[in-house]
Amino acid sequence: MINIIVELSKYVILTLMIVYTFHCFYMVRRQDQEERREMLTRQLMLIFFIDFTAFLVIYLKTFDFSVILFYVEMMVYFALIQILYRIIYKNASLLLLNNMCMLLSIGFVMLCRLDIKSANKQLLIVAAGSVVSLLIPVMIRKMKFLKNLTWVYAGIGVVLLAAVFLLAKTSYGAKLSLMGIQPSEAIKLSFVFFMASLLWRDVNLKKVIQATVIAGIHVGILVLSKDLGSAMIFFTAYLVMIYVATKSPALLGIGVAGGSGAAVVAYFLFGHVRQRVSAWKDPMAVYKNEGYQIVQSLFAIGTGGWFGMGLCQGSPEKIPVVKNDFIFSAICEELGGIFAICLILVCMSFFLMILNIALQIKNPFYKLIALGLGTEYACQVFLTIGGVTKFIPMTGVTLPLVAYGGSSVVSTLLMIAIIQGIYIYREDEDEEIERFRKEAAKRARERIQAQREGDY
Template sequence: MVWIISQPLFLKIMMISMRQKLILIPNLILLFGTIILELKKYPVFDFTSLPWIGAVIFLSFVIDNLLRKYRSSADLYLFPLVMFFLSIGLIMIDRLKPSLFIPQLRWALCGMATFMAVLYLAKQIALLKNYQYIIGLCSLLCLCSTLFFGTDIGGNRNWILLGPFSVQPSEFAKIMIIIFLAAYLTDHKNVLALPSNKFLLLRLPPLRFIAPLVVIWGMAVLMFVIQHDLGSALLFFGIAILMTYMATGNKSYVFLALIFFGLSSTISYFLFSHVRVRIAIWLHPWTDPTGQAYQIVQSLFAFGSGGILGSGFSSGYPFLIPEVHTDFIFSAIAEEFGLVGSIFLILGYLTLFYRGINIALHCKNEMNMLLASGLAASLALQVFIILAGVTKLLPLTGITLPFISYGGSSMVSSFIIIGLLFALSTKENNNA
């Protein structure tokens, strides 16, 4: 018996079996979560969402089998991990906003289809380097489009209405900026890493080489000031700093970026009233708990009432938070699943970040390595910013929790990121 267990073939079979079973976990969460919510509605049941739930579960099994069959050299844990977040998000949307459950299921299907489309085009990743400036220009156009065609939703002017749909261009601009930075920093790494000019304690290259970075920093500040979008501003700024430091190892860029952001934020604070309001809510929420600080105060109450084990699924009062299905969905999870559930979810995101960085470390091509690390860092930074916002560690932001918060643009863009990471994890693309 010991001899059989010690054999490599037996261990390989057991590992494959484990990978096959991983996709069952999120699907069971989705299935039993929706059943529990329907039983709460007794004697009135609503089965209109069943075909959409079945479609999500069926497509997840199909994708998982295709990945194991045709992409066996890739990171096969990525997709089940993402489906775990997706299942948590779907049952929470069903719990918090039942009217948005079917639309979110549709967006989930769109995201999964986009994921497969990205994998189909994976061999074209190497060509992105040839179009880096076009991609960078398109990202700036996406960000600027909301200045002219944007609609104010939830206090942020970062949405464009297209008939019955609303699109958030910054979600897709984020991916394009990561691709641009990966290509640009790879091409100019030597110049950026060995600066020739000295300014005070900083050592910097000629201005023309850091101009693209300054433009991205400026766009981040512009989003903060004009679009009232602090979350996206921090996200774009953080991505630019992290990727520049990862490519060059030069701390001068970090200090320069922090000085730039600090001066811009200080000037914005004195010039624009909405910036002062955001800071006041962050620093002193209890001075106006029923007014402008209502949401963050209720979020803190939700964390407190959840305790260690939580109030139980569908047994809390998360509806007291107006935007609980978007910005504050983590507060609802913390209330009903407690500290244990919150930590478990955070560990899941840390695992996703770890696997993304592991993919980057196994890439032989420098651009692919920087692209994978940038994509992984963007997800981790996005999670940190939204969790810090709902817990009052940072000023309240308007970004989503990947795969969990309601939102079509966020869902599709997050699946694009995972698709790119999965494509980069294949041995065939590591050297491309």
């Protein structure tokens, strides 16, 4: 009976995920507020039923009561974050909030299936990070001096990265964390703020050179620390923000050419770069060494097929570092390729929402911040999924909100809170413009009325 429930559950979960994904893109075209509210409520119900079905299956396969306790704690967290956002920030983007909850849900389901202790730790970190993130939107609206801290952001980033390079121990071939914290995750935020505060007004050659030098220092330290994924994310954000600020295709072309040349140089200078390229080109040839992870990942993805084997039916634990870097492979194996495609589409919807906010807001400082953070998010998703599917060489970054990692999930929560603050700021701009239009129309009517009275 349990096996029948497990087999049916994967189709139920897949159907619910497809409907949720459809809602993400369908709502973009809906302008009627009442219809949007109804669809946002339906999304919450879909998340609830996906979680209920998934945790029911995990409990039936393990009969571990801690799974039920975790499920209750998780649902309390989701209820609180939804209620608090609606109370504190009435103009917040609820679609952005729902997508955050959906991605966290998928991560919690897979972590609970893989290691309940890691899932509990992740939930605790997410809850703590969410408490801090609730303060961010109001700070974005009120702290106008943020755009003036250009060199503070640069100094924080360089000092922290240098500290990691000098003091951190090597883990999985790279220097990533210091005292259990991965500073590069937080520096992603400070780097975007640095670029935005430098380029939001009066862009000239001097500022472009300054931005290039600071970005080069960030990327250079990360490469020396062998944190290639973060280096790629920083470089991509730099290129996009420079291009948007200057509107110069020539600078973009020079940047791409320079980055490509630097990648070739890094290949010949650093052995770890050659190892990852070798594992990407032919992982079976180096299966016992650097190719082992990617081969196991590809086996898991192939085993899952379109519909997956069902929760607790696969063997994702055979993939090294599956909770961190290869959780997408575990999702493919147990929930299926179609579910994984829907997950990619939800991530894409997430990025398109951030891009839409960046395009609509009029404040150039916040516009650049939204664009930079969106670029970093999209690049990280691409590097993670591209690496585990052998589309590109593996870079060792986590899937935002889904994979296990305290620094990564807190950084992403703060990023979402910043975007929410910018979204609310944009709503304030729209309200101010509408109020100005109404006042101008009122004054025009008064002038017309006064002229008519004068004629009589």
